[in-house]
Amino acid sequence: MKTRSFHFLIFLFQVHFHVLAQKVAQPVDLVYPYLDSSNSRWFFFNSASRPFGMVNLSPDTDIDGAWGSGYRYESDSIKGFSHIHAWQLSGLSVLPLIDFDLESSHNIASPFSHSNEIVKPGYHQVFLDRYHIKAELTSTLRVGFHKYSFEKKGEQQVLIRLGGMLGPSQITDGSISQKSTETFTGHVINGSTSRRPLETPVFFAVKFNRPVKAIKGWSVSEITTNLQDIKGPDSGVIVSFDGNSSELLMKVGISYVSVDQALLNLESELDHWDFEKVKEDSFEEWNSYLSRIEIKGGSEKDQRRFYTDLWHALQGRRTISDFNGKYADMTSGEHKVKQIPLDNAGNPKFRHFNSDSFWGAQWTINTLWHLVYPEITEEFVNSMLQYYQDGGLIPRGPSGGNYTYVMTGASSTPFIVSAYQKGIRGFDVQMAYEGLLKNHRPGGIMEKAGYEHKTSLGGGFQHYLKNGYVPWPIPEGKFGAHQDGPSLTLEYAYQDWTLAQLALALDDSEVYKEMTERSKFYKNTFDPESGWMRPRNVTGEWKQPFDPYEYNAGFNEANGSQATWFVPHDLDGLAQLMGGKEKTIERLNASFEIAEKQGFTSGTSHSQETHPEYRRIPINYGNQPSIQTAFIFQKLGRPDLTHFWSRSIVNKVYSELNPNSGYNGDEDQGLMGSLAVLMKIGLFQMNGGTEVNPSYQIGSPIFDEIIIKLSQNYYPGEKFIIRTLNNSKENVYVKSASFNKKALNELDLRHNQITQGGELVLEMTNQEN
Template sequence: MKRLLFALFLFLSTTVFCQQQADLANPLVGTIKPRFDFFAAASLPYGMVALSPDTHHGDLWNAGYRYNDGYILNFSHIHNTQTAGIPVMPVVGTCKALQGLEASKSTLNHQGEIAKPGYHKILLQDYGITAELTSSQRAGFHRYTFPAAREAHIIMDLTAALGPVQMLRGYASKKSDREIEGYSVMAPTFRRKKNCTVYFVARFSKPFDKINFWKSSADSSVKELVNGDMTDDSKAGVYASYYNLKQGEQILLQVGISFVSMENARMNLDKEIPNWNFDAAVANAKSAWNDYLGRIEVSGGTRRQQVKFYTDLMHTAIGRRISEDVNGAYTDNSGATPVVRYVPLTAKGNPSYHFMDADGLWGSQWNLNILWPMVYPEYGNDLASTFLTYYKNTGTMARTSWGGQECYVMVGDQTVPLLAALLQTHRATFNKEEAFAGAYKNGFPGGIRDRAGYESGPSPKGGGIDWYIKYKYVPFEIRFRGDGFHRGGAAMTLEYAYQDWCIANMAKSLGKNENYDLFMRRSAYWKNIYDASSGYMRPKDTLGNWLTPFEPVGTSTSGGHATPGFIESNSAIYSYYVPQDVKGLIQAMGGQSAFVEKLEESFKSAIPSGFAAEHGEHWAARVDYDNQPGCHLAHLFSHAGEPWKTQYWVRQVKEATFGDTTTTVGYRGDEDQGQMGGLSVLMAVGLFDVQGLADVNPTLEITSPIFDKITFHLPGKKTFVIQTTSPAEKDNTYIQSVMLNGKPLNNFEFPFSAFANGGSIKINLGPQPNKTWGTNILDKGSVRSSN
């Protein structure tokens, strides 16, 4: 009996602790001015459905659920970078659905609001309706508690513009007195060039007293109700009406979605939400989030630090979303007409990987590419497999996937660093030979590096890979070539050189020595745009002349997001974009002392800005943790022989840039697809890798964690534990000593394999730098210095 009681105690203790992770995460952080895809309470990790209120539409940025707005316009089911759909709005009184979303809005009232991963509760003040939301992976679940009302309505405006998306057409039809089905056709956007259709099946817990459909009038100037049980129009919608509701009466609504068909939307709903038990659905969603967040357990630190940690970790699971159905079906919209294809199923009948609706991976080598192999390899492999599926379907490995289409976000081959990280950490589950073939093709004309940002035409020139091969750098004139965006030749040169190094390491691991030599030589092309006279990377034209005049940091006359020759940044930041050869960069910049002095002056100058530029003014910064190109800067001090300065500046950035937990700040800028959340997580646990784990023998770099104990639950039921000790009530910024698996460690980095195999690190922290710790250099053979 004692043994049984003890086991029960352990179970309950574990359950209570696991619940804390989802309870600590706060989806409302940073929601004053979010992206449309930023807020996600009623969703699952990577879920197709992200059910939440919308208070503002019209763009990707500064849209969706904005905490300080005055009104709620609707609740919608899809919040992704370039896809949206299926808005719902419950009201009481006269229905104004035909007048648009604004006519049915309700005052936004945060009193009693609860927003946690998997659940959102909020009051529609003008109607006295309490709305509760949760979801499964592919279906939304609403519970509306009504006041006493002579009439009430649940509106679905199928052609309303949502976030950055306009709708071309909507369709809905009545299937029974509890169910309707339909779809919305999304118009192309600047970034997603083709239509995209989302299908739905909506079920009501209470038979509606009346169902009303609308369409555009004969002259298309207004909307009008239609006779019959369906609508199919450019201005289409439906609302279910209920009469004489009692005080406290509840109506539940379930909405299954699919990007393939209405039949699949019904199948998704039947499989994932088989009953009307709303509370059980909330518990399932919370359990899914606890499983995800609980892979890293932290103790110690302040409550604010714990809240921010699990909020950051939550954000890593909402920037990309699955788009295949429960039977593996997905829509491939990469050709002339959409084609339904299937992800292979496992022996248990589940998709063997998730086909993702995913933004690009520009800069993810300094955040998600590290975190995924560490703790979440299946999610990294889902994304890698998605982009490799494009290679199978189209012949070119993708860098974006929106609505089943490659949309060419940003520049370069951003998938390669992820493939290399998964391969080198032995986490890859994709076909490695196929991955190398796709990466190799993209490294030459005819691959994805032909294309600049969003350059989707049949004859792309803006990527400049042909010039990169011809001149051994991308000339400044690329800005006048092609019709894409982000045509910064110096930035392209640096990014391509790093990506070439990733391909080289893939080749080495796969025994392709000739390919290794080729791409390793190309990885040194950064040297061709380094101007020793100025000490900066500098754009160069096709004749080999330096750009004149040249400014490392822009001025108000620079215009755009970047200085000439760079991408959403400037030379002062991009000059450190040589992760494949940090040692060579340090030498080029005058050696360790000169390198450290120059970099530290940049950090000191960035203190007033909180180490982050205003979004859209990246040209003005010397340090900018609002954007990807400089996310590794604070970690470079370790490579220059002064790891205590990395410890100091990482801690400063973590607090000033990523430490806030209010609705106002949170990330001091654009939390891009969870990348800044991922970086903040790595800073909090004190692990990183400047090279993005893409080396043949990858390592993890150590900085000072902010928690007393961190437990990583790894694949294969292994654990890795970081424990810290520090003087009570004193600053704990600096590492005094480290023990790895019981043995002293005097390197600032250690093999990734030692982490992946499970083990422990004990870190003694203190208020003063120990300038003798971490100065030994880990011998990794000739790979790192081969440039």
Template sequence: MFSKCVRAAAAALLIGAAADCRAQVTPADEVNPLIDTHKSRWFFFSSASRPFGMVNLSPDTGVDGDWNAGYLYGEKYIRCFSHVHDWQLAAVPVMPATGEMKGPAGYEAYKSAFSHDQEVAKVGYHKVYLEDYKITAELTSTKRVGLHRYSFPAAQDAYIYIDTAAKLAMMDAPPDAKIRRVGDKELAGYTVLAPTIRRKKPVTVYFVVQLDKAFDGYGDWSKGGSAFVHYKFAQSGRVQMKVAISYVSEEQARLNLAAELPHWDFERVVRESKQEWNEWLGKVSIAGGTPAQRTKFYTDLWHSLLGRRTFSDVNGKYIDNTGEKPVVRQVELDAKGQPVRSTYNSDAFWGSQWTLNVLWSIAYPKLMGDMTQSLVDYYTNGGMIARGPSGGNYTFVMVGDQAVPLIAAAYQKGIRNFDVKAAYEGSRKNAFPGGIRDHAGYEAGPKAEGGGMKYYVERGYVPLGNFGTGGHREGAAQTLEYAYQDWTLARFAEALGKKDDAALFQKRSGNWRNLFDKSTGWIRPKNMDGSWLEPFAPTCLGSNCRGFVESNAAIYTYYVMQDIPGLIEVLGGRAKFIEKLQGQFEKAAPARFITPHGKHGENWVDYENQPACHMAHLFSYAGAPWLTQYWVRRVKEEVFGNASPSGGYNGDEDQGQMGALGVLMAAGLFDVQGGAEAEPRYEITSPLFERVTFQLDPKFYAGKTFTVAARNAKPGNVYIQSTKLNGKPLTGRFWVTHKEVVAGGVLEVQLGPEPNKSWGIVSR
């Protein structure tokens, strides 16, 4: 059947008129989940998923490893459909088949070829044709329940394998898994996910499987850890299957299933999934732009609403795995007995001060507060605010205390739907020896010291030395990260009236100066004896230069967001600062401002990874906002503009961070300081679209909408000529405050092909 839009377009062609069908295209329709799937991580790809879904059901072409695993566009075979693609979590792989029963032989035996020509992938729905079995498989989901629909050909024998004892993704084979037959339409069980180098403890996933047709046979293998159901079809047949999960218990999995999917109406679930996605994506609307730009914009926004996966059940119960034994906890309930929020798994918030923290605070303030409380729960339960929690425990991914910039920014922007007292206590604890900063990358245990906090407190910097364990024990980067985090904590303390703490952390925020080498003009690591690292160069070959985390001195020298005037001063003043930074962008341009993942030490600017994501915006602070406009647009188009399966995120989309960055660049808004300042503000750059409108949450903000309206927005017009806020000229600054944004209104940005070098200039 042709849609009304298609029929209208055809009729318009016959009469020579134009047909505009944009009104019928929703934000969810614009999303393309296949963008940059040629080389992605286990948790990158989602299709049959809800916003922040516990279940994120999709086909897996690769089942081994963290990188280059999950769904990869160039692969020829589907090996299973699994239900969890999360930070250090993967679970419940299933696969339909016909012919000989091959389940015990594993993925390689029962995989099937497929073709993109017979594939549909969109938000909340995925459809593939399994060529080896002539099966059409369709997938959708609620937040905690996966729903499958398999159309089998006429075949004597048809199977569905539930291979829960098999190795999957980054983990070893489950140390324990059990599945049992409950009836002729139901199975239930659990699988214990083996620890990983990041998630140090096992975690159990409980599941309930229900089918809409009684099966003709049942069997299991792997000592009852995996199973199959058997059907006999004399003619073609259709089977639907629900898979509900919980990290708490089988009973809770049943509760999730009963609450979220009591029926078998597949089309209804697809429709409701799209509706829910449109509610979230519709918080930001756009006008103008090319089809590819619109697709990339909403795919970016979609990614920002995917990665942090729900960990609590429908009634708010969740597992706390921070102690010796798992403990069932309860999210707070409202007056009607419903949970007021979810708790989440998440990769690190490393670098999110420029991405998720900024976007969420404008468009999704409740989410930002809920995410904050989820991290603070770990302080209440386990003694430290979390850094990259997975399976109810810490993973200590990356370095420092990445939660405090999120917490401080939320508080400063009036987002306070979290335990402020506990948040401050936990943030302060993490800023001293024994807190989470002392845990180097993935360093667990009660006596972690790889973070070097005793040296940071005593000396004002972290030296290079053989102390602690874990990864990322790189003193210069640690010092820079801690100093910025101290500044955000100082602002949080100041806002709470804690003057002594504010003064302490403000002073410590200047520790970056202890590693600035005037003789070279770069941040430079120091050895344990206080001497400068030799030999030294701003870039190097490999993953990172000594002393820097996945980066180098050429990039980390600019990691002084809390004192940009001070940085400009030590680099020789505005003119020399601009010359230095401009030279780095020119050197990085031939490589598209990125490096291949794992070679972060090699380029002068690296938008493939987090530490450099603010660099193009620094020109504005030095008195050259037109250079920010120029380089931001180039980065947006050359690094993040691709809307095909072969590009768009460059391999490292850390659970929505690069997606959020793409949204902000397209909207012409950014925040170098991350929102923790006393009066948060957003730097203005050139919008990509004619109009970007944020729907403001009335529970948090007084305004209804805030619109960035670009006048004369067309290719080549990347320079701001003038700006108006609610009809009044905006002069003498290159920013708009958070208060002005959330009060609602319109920011008009006049664009042109040549720079206006007087716009946005702040008097010294």
């Protein structure tokens, strides 16, 4: 009897232990998708999406414009579930209905409550109050999967919208045809925008798990049952089902190539109807990405915010190539079908991508992706080179196979150079060098201002080459956006320096000399009298009057006080211009003291950045131009100030966990999410990691232990561990540091040290050094 009791207790213990183990939170469970969603823009909020997914399926509460659209937390009704939330692209909005009378109304929006909602990476569940329908959404990479549970009797329906405004795009036309009782195919057209000048088609294939009973559609105001008549900017179709089952499943495959390719994507990626399996597979995939960085210590809120930041670091930039590697090339102005090269097994060697600009990536995804996700970096480099082969230029932000010329300069250069310097070389290096060099010379992308599609004058590049700076205003006139002379000069100089590093690595001494000389042109926009970077006109006269806090007056999404520090490649040279390191540190510290009073940002969202009061701030961690400034102290010999201010910024800007704040500015497709991750683990790269065997500056981690699991396909080490001793909110300074039990004289590690694996131990204190 005693033996039985003993075994029974052992059994209970095992069960209890198993239950506890099951309750251990995975990274995917810690993500808070609602973060900053009250300030959302079209591509910001994601739920039923895989990492870099072609499908980004989620509810839309607001559908008018690129800003303030998509899923907005404080909006009270859902207008549809759409499948593409990308840079300048949208596509195929659907919504389940019941007993909807198309003749009496076209208003389909349904109220909903967050109390009846579950949102996780890869999954969204919401209850449509108007229709008494529980909707569940998940996806594969290229296929959206819907599960609708109807809680009341009636005619079950699904609306497929083929026209109308949808986020950044007017869906100008569409079509739909029936292939079987369960299957429909068609397309929608994203109308041109000022940023994406070419109309862009999206093709779809829709498959239901039950046969369609009836079809009714509309075109403008005309009701019809003939699918061929359904077209135009205000059109759509409602398909109906019998009420024999309360559950309806729907799969939607998309493609930028053709209807046949949309069907191929659907059948290749989702050949079954097991919704729970796809949902769990999505969780597992997100966990595999998020768990590459393991953290210990900090509060639960700190940990949840960290994995939310890491999740955002993998968002926004989208796959546009199909399962078999087919893709749409729009670089010529025409829709051409191309093929990604295949490996020996017949699989595409890489994916093709849609992406916002890499403007600011040198301080964000350059470091995070290249170290933690090198295979993603390699795919993106190969995708950029595919654009180069197709259209003649390496892009800085393509959209659906289109060049957009988003933002300024040659922002892809630091990204590609950094990849090469870190040993990520699964691409044609000589082709990359050729394309980057073309971008830095006449005829390249540096000539074009933001969204300058038909001319090449707005970037002021000829003045940069002739006079050593870009004037403001550019005398040729207005050709695009962001024609801000001093900002362009600073960007070009830094990007030239990064290209010089690649030239050095490839033994091209002539280009190395040329680009190194050009990298010093930043000095030509520094005004020694005022002590700031300052606009000057084509004849060399400084702007009068000059106010360093005036926003967008020669400085791109910044003011002169913020942009002055944009010399990441030559901070010693900048300090010399300012009168020496001591004076430079004093000036920068004073700027931080002023910025702290305003929370280090221009308000709590990007829309507030131009506010007359908020914009007068010397350091802004809500946008890219000055997000490196806390680490300037370290490069000038004062790491203690880097540690103090970087911790202060994390606490003020990147610690909240609510829908109304989060990035306090512009989270451009993973840039600010990546920055937050890097500041919290205490790693940074001032020059974007573009020199030979790049250096990492060591900051002030907020966790007790950080374990970065290194990719064995790229790096020899297994893990890089950062361990902190005596860490707390007060102990922000690094008292001593050792790497693999050897003391570090400087808070700096090289790439090959980190990727060999090992342990960095930081003893923390509340005392300045």
